[in-house]
Amino acid sequence: MKSIIQATLLMAFVLSPAMAAERLDDYASQWPIELSGEGPWYRLEVPMALHFAARYGDLRDLRVFNGAGQPLAYALTPGQAPSQDSLRQHQVRWFPVHAGAGEGLAVSNLRVQRSSSGTLIEVLDEANEQMPATRLRGWVLDASAIDDELVQLQLNWVGGEDGFQRFSIEASDDLQHWQAWGSGQLARLSFADERIEQRQVELPGRTARYLRLLWQSPQQAPQLTEVQLSSRRREQALAPLVWSQPLVASVSPDGQYQWQLPLALPIERLRLALEQENSLVPLRVSGRGDNQSAWRSLTSGLLYRLPENGQELRQDELQLPGWSVRQLRVQVDQRGGGLGSAAPSLQVAVRASQLVFLLRGEPPYHLAVGRTGAQSAALPLNTLIPGYQPQRLAQLGQARIELQAEVLQPPGEVVAQDWRRWGLWAVLLAGVGLLALMALSLLRRSQ
Incomplete structure (x- = not known):
């Protein structure tokens, strides 16, 4: 009895890979692939004729084979459309930051009050009460309502002398830990009846809930009258048709x-x-x-x-x-x-969809569809291409197939090549049935 069980399990182990193996002839529609550009990854724009020739709308029966008949690793991804950047302007609130007269470049400690949503209500100075704040060092800007990347800052102010003003820019999400975002420079120059102003400052295109501006030259910040932040939202357009x-x-x-x-x-x-x-x-x-x-x-x-x-x-x-x-x-x-x-x-x-595959083995290479019962073998794109970045897709080699005419009806089923698979299943099921009969016979003897 033990030897029969072992033989049946061995037969199942040997036959399973044979049943799982796929061949080019198992697919009703086949096209040779033409390659251009640098590999080993190539991409192919999937034409409508290929959709019509497939058995399934999601192309689960699509395969790529090399000259030895081995299936190649591939991924299916939506067709590429250029992304669109939209700029939005936001009026934000600002809060003063003071420093004592003897503190030089240091900034006094701050006590911040926020609402439950994270919006700033007030920024209070906790400097020594006997040393009143005498110098306006900068401003904290509340950008907590903006979820997109911050790309530009625009300020308007009154007071202060004409000339250039330079300040540092820091960003934070909790008002405790600040990260340097570089520096900005404003300018207001007058000559005769002419005036030149520079009120815009470019930001690095990152997200932050709060910005802190600390004036360096001069160390006295001006009184702001308007603060506007510009954000960028990158929207991926729909794939082409x-x-x-x-x-x-x-x-x-x-x-x-x-x-x-x-x-x-x-x-x-x-x-x-x-x-x-x-x-x-x-x-x-x-x-x-x-x-x-x-x-x-x-x-x-x-x-x-x-x-x-x-x-x-x-x-x-x-x-x-x-x-x-x-x-x-x-x-x-x-x-x-x-x-x-x-x-x-x-x-x-x-x-539109794109097929991306990893070249392996020798030519000729073929694209095949049209197999009933096939399961998808597609990999995620970041698995097929380790370290994948979206901009890399356009740099891959090009692949194409030559379609003579539109396929309007699905081709006939491929059944001639399936007799071997069905035969293997029949042998396996017969072995399992024999094992069940032997177990039943032993059970009756024991009773």
């Missing part, structure tokens, strides 16, 4: 237009061809995942192709909510004149 080739509609008996995609995809936008001039098309768009599901309204709108002042105004696109759909239906309000007698063509778009 990748469009399909035109898809021809089928017309239902009730005059509705329908399109069948090879698989369900998160469609972000559609473009309907308006072949005739002076077209005005009110319509409603619906979608569903399969033939058994109910239609869901996606959007409605007005498309047109109209003349104005010798030019043509064209609106032939509609934004969709990005739901995963396989079938699309357009219902046209015929009061606008319709779309003509010919079935219209439609283009759909999804957010």
Whole structure:
């Protein structure tokens, strides 16, 4: 009995790697990869034809193989769009910092009162009461309501002599530990009836709840009348769209237009061809995942192709909510004149994706999709590229595949190469069944 158990476990151990191994021939669609630039990492813009050829909308069945048939490590990442920096101006509160007449460059201790949200209420001097504060040394600025990076400081003041003023800039999040942020310089120069002012100071582009300005030359700070901080928020734009080739509609008996995609995809936008001039098309768009599901309204709108002042105004696109759909239906309000007698063509778009893979082994290299039951083998991008930084993506080598034509229907299932896998499973299950029968027989004998 023990030997049977050992044999069955050994068979399972030996067969499992064979069942887990993947081969290029297991995938219905394959394309040779062309490489350019410096490796070993390469990136490829995923075309819509590849989405159409896949079995799954999330591309879990995508693989990259080398010339020896070995799968390569890869990652899928959203397509790159340039980030956008937006600047915002904030009026902030300021609080004085005094020093005693005999303290030189030292600043007296401070006692700070804050609200429960961290906003400054008051900054009090704890210097000796017999030595009243006689010199305004600087200001504490309350930036606790600003979450973004601080990039510029703008001051306005009264009093003080014309000329240059230099001060140090320190930052803190708790008003106890201060970090140097460099120095700033203001200027107010007058000659005859002309005046030159320098009121802006650049900041290092970091976050802080509080700033402390201490005047160095002169050591007497001016009276501030306005303080404005500028912050920068870096917003990553949405990935660009990748469009399909035109898809021809089928017309239902009730005059509705329908399109069948090879698989369900998160469609972000559609473009309907308006072949005739002076077209005005009110319509409603619906979608569903399969033939058994109910239609869901996606959007409605007005498309047109109209003349104005010798030019043509064209609106032939509609934004969709990005739901995963396989079938699309357009219902046209015929009061606008319709779309003509010919079935219209439609283009759909999804957010672009990029494939990044690590080159290993010898060419030729192939990209493959189209395997039912496949599980994702994608790695996180920071695992595939240790120490990854977003700006590095644009520096990777380029890869491309040559697509002869748009794939409008999924290719047939690859079943000829699966007989070996099913056979291995059958042998393993037979061994497990034999083990169960032997255990049952021994149990009956013991009773």
